[in-house]
Amino acid sequence: MTPTDLEHYLHEHIPLSKAMQVAVVEIGTEQLVLEAPLAPNINHRDTVFGGSASALAILAAWSLVHVRLREAGLPSRLVIQRNTMEYERPMVGTFRARASLDTGADWSRFLRILTRRGKARIHVLAILEYEGQDTGRLTGEFVALA
Numbered sequence: 001m002t003p004t005d006l007e008h009y010l011h012e013h014i015p016l017s018k019a020m021q022v023a024v025v026e027i028g029t030e031q032l033v034l035e036a037p038l039a040p041n042i043n044h045r046d047t048v049f050g051g052s053a054s055a056l057a058i059l060a061a062w063s064l065v066h067v068r069l070r071e072a073g074l075p076s077r078l079v080i081q082r083n084t085m086e087y088e089r090p091m092v093g094t095f096r097a098r099a100s101l102d103t104g105a106d107w108s109r110f111l112r113i114l115t116r117r118g119k120a121r122i123h124v125l126a127i128l129e130y131e132g133q134d135t136g137r138l139t140g141e142f143v144a145l146a
Contacts, residue, residue, distance in 0.1 A: 001027065001067050001070060001071070002027070003024035003025070003026065003027055004024070006024045006027060006063060006067060007022070007023060007024040010022060010024070010059065010063065014059065016055060017059055019040060020036045020040055020041055020052055020055065020056065021036055021037050021039075021040050022034050022035070022036050022056065022059060023035045023036070024063075025096065027067055029068075030100055030101075031064070031098055031099060031100045032060055032063050032064040032067065032098075032099045032100075033060065033096055033097070033098045033099075034056055034059055034060045034063065034096065034097050034099075035094060035095070035096045035097075036052065036056050036094065036095060037093075037094045038091070038092065038093050038094060038095070040052075041053075041056075041095075045090070046092065047090040047091055047092050048090070048091040048092075048095050048130075050085075050087060053085075053087065053091065053095065053097075053128055053135075053136060054083075054085045054138065056095065056096075056097040056128070057085065057097045057099075057126035057128055057136070057137075057138035057140075058080060058083065058126070058138065058140065059097070060097035060098065060099035060126045061080075061083075061097075061099045061124035061125070061126045061138060061140045061142065062078060062080060062124075062142065063099065064099040064100070064101075064124060065078055065122060065124060065142050065144065066078055068107070069144060072111055074111065074114060074115070074144075074146065076114065076144040076145055076146050077144070077145040078142055078143070078144050078145075079142065079143050079145075080140055080141070080142055080143075081121065081141045081142065081143050082140070082141050083138055083139065083140035083141070084138070084139050084140075085136065085137075085138050086136055086137050086138075087128075087135070087136045088134065088135055088136050088137075089130070089133065089134075089135040089136070090135070091128070091130035091135050092130070093130065093131070094130075095128060095129065095130045095135070096128070096129040096130075097126045097127070097128055097129070097138075098126065098127045098129060099124055099125065099126040099127075100124070100125055100126075101122065101123070101124060101125070102123035102124055102125040102139060103125075104123070105122050105123045105124070107122070110122045110144075114144050114146055115146070118145065118146040119143065119144070119145050119146070120143070120144050121141055121142065121143050121144075122141070122142055122144070123139065123140070123141050123142075124139075124140050124141075124142055125137065125138070125139055125140075126138040126140070
């Protein structure tokens, strides 16, 4: 899946991503990066609205698992079960979310369980960034249903 393909998919199937003007910056085997501008995501303090920051982080984490499942030939229904969001610094411009599997997450085991049981969970980390600095982090647990 190319960045353009994923971006079209997100905008078509998750309308919030289009309203936020989410762009897919990078799709790699180990990480996925999304970006959004300030203007459609601004709050009353002229910084990124916390809900937009959280949404971008969730979208990046979800997209990483979605893309990897498709590449593994296991397209699945994928949902977030729980997450924790930490905000460390305000963002006053275009911001990014960089998603990767959380430390200790075992992709091979996740795929085996999904294939065997039709349901599996995996932990994903998404780091928010602004101007090259980390500004927040999401830890999330995603459930795939075959």
